[in-house]
Amino acid sequence: MQRTFPWLRSIARVIIFLASCALLGFYTDQLLLTLLLGAFGLLAWHYWRLYRLNYWLWHSKKISPPGVRGIWSHIYQGIYSANVRNREKRKALGEVIRRFRQGSEALPDAAIVVDRDAEIIWCNRLARIELGLSWPEDMGQKVYERINDKQFNTFYHAKRFEQPLEVTSPINPNKVLEFRVVPYEDENLMVIIRDVTRLTQIEKMRKNFVANVSHELKTPLTVINGYLEMLPENGDMPEAMMKKAISEMRSQSVRMQSLIEELLVLSRIEASTERAFEKLVNVPQLLWQIQVEADALNREKNHKIFFDISPILYVYGIESELRSAFSNLIFNAINYTPNGGVIEVKWTLEGKQVKFSVKDNGYGIASEHIDRLTERFYRVDKARSRTTGGSGLGLSIVKHVLSHHNSLLNIQSKLGKGSTFSCRFSPEQTYIVEQPLSH
Missing domain, CATH: 1.20.89 (Nitrogenase Molybdenum-iron Protein, subunit B; domain 4)
Structure with missing residues (x-):
């Protein structure tokens, strides 16, 4: 007053x-x-x-x-x-x-606000995740220098923003991003970035699905049909041959069922529209659950499995997908390591990034195979894969899950020495809790 x-x-x-x-x-x-x-x-x-x-x-x-x-x-x-x-x-x-x-943080797309000189004024969390930006360190930097893509550089300087631009993600070569530039407050501009990887992959996914299913199901179906042709119409067959036929047909049917289930998982991940950076995942709890399953799987193998899990490290992601990726890597180590081996599973903080790794002292992998391990149905040793029940889809699932979470699968291996499979998550995807849950 x-x-x-x-x-x-x-x-x-x-x-x-x-x-x-x-x-x-x-x-x-x-x-x-x-x-x-x-x-x-x-x-x-x-x-x-x-x-x-x-x-x-x-x-x-x-x-x-x-x-x-x-x-x-x-x-x-x-x-x-x-x-x-x-x-x-x-x-x-x-x-x-x-x-x-x-x-702005609730926006479904990444967003960057730039001034008339193309200098970054502000960006949301999704922009920092999708483009690898740092805040506030990148404030005042040229947007085309930080995105660092020739197509985007040309697109931005042309000042023709009527149509969007699709380019490969600067930090994730497996992602396709759509850039739109719209006016925002006086002479400022807003760059809106949307992940359109699912849209561009959907047609390719359908074609690959049909081709892969027809190829991989051909062998077990051939085996089953072969035994069925051998069976006489009156069912009169020696008992030993009958047992072998039934056992083999059951084995091939289980293989087909497992193959179809993994194909469906892979297709669901590829076609998923769920946003990966909204929900917080209690990864320590997830890994402890997988540890129980790993111990059950390891009863016949008698491996020494060591889990080093930091209870304070959570990440933003999709729990079902992360569970599928982590369990695939751990179960692969159990299945492909000779009996009595040593397996180390770690979930730790290295610098500012969270790292997940699975290390074994198994057979190892020759260098010429490493780059192709994440291809669908690629197997280093087909005979060993048949013995362990491998479908050749596990690492492909891991690759797609990590790509969905802006991470990459790193593989280090030496023949006769063992292998290490690892991945990292950026600080923007990481959340450190103050009071972790007890195991």
Whole structure:
């Protein structure tokens, strides 16, 4: 509430003070000296108040003003009221900014705001994940330099933003991103980035699915049909041959069922439209569950399996997909390591990134096979794959899951020494909890 300044009262006080000095001067016959001393005292008093005001404004930690009277009380209260109003405005503005940030982080697409000089003003969390940006380190950087793609560079400088641009992700070669540039607030622009990998892969996925199924199901169907042709119509067949035929047909049918299930999992991952960076996944709990399953699978193998799981490291992702990827790597190590081997599973923080790794001391893989391991149905040793029941789809599933989570599968292996399969997750995908759940 605005207070009226007491001009008359203040002037009256000055007049009364000077009149008192004049009366004292008449009484002592030193009128001029008394008036000068009174004026000097009045000036000194005001300068002292100015010093107190300066100290309160710049050095005092107190928000409330010092207790004074007269004209200076009004000045202090005016400054204090202005500060309170400004603080309330800053609080309201901060609340608006907070809501804007929350809204921008909830956007289904990555977004970057740039000024007329193409310098980055702001970006949301999804932009930092999809494009590898850092905030606030990249503030003021040229957007085309940080994205670092020739097609986008040409597209941006051409200033023809009517049609979107599709380019390969600068940090994930398995992703296709669509860039749109729209006007935003005066001369600024907003770059909207959408992951369109699923749309571009869907037709390819359908063709590959038919081709892969027809190829991989051909062998077990041939075996089953062969045994069925051998069976006489009256069912009269030696018992030993009958047992072998039934056993082999059952084995091939289980193989076909497993193959179809993994193909469906792979197709579901490839066609998934679920956003990977919205939900927080309790990875330690997930790995402890897989550990129980791994121990059951390991009963006949008698491996020594060591789990080093940090309980405070969570990631944003899709739990079912991460479970499929991690379990595939762990179960592969169990199946493809000779009995009595050593397997180490780690979920730890290295620098600013979270790393998952599975290390074994098994047969190892020759270097010429490593680059093709994630291809569908690729097998290093087909005979060993048949023995272990491998379909050749496990690592392909892992590759697609990690690609969906902006990560890559790293494979290090030496023949006769063993192999290490690992992947990393960026700091933007990582969440460190303060009170982890106990195992």
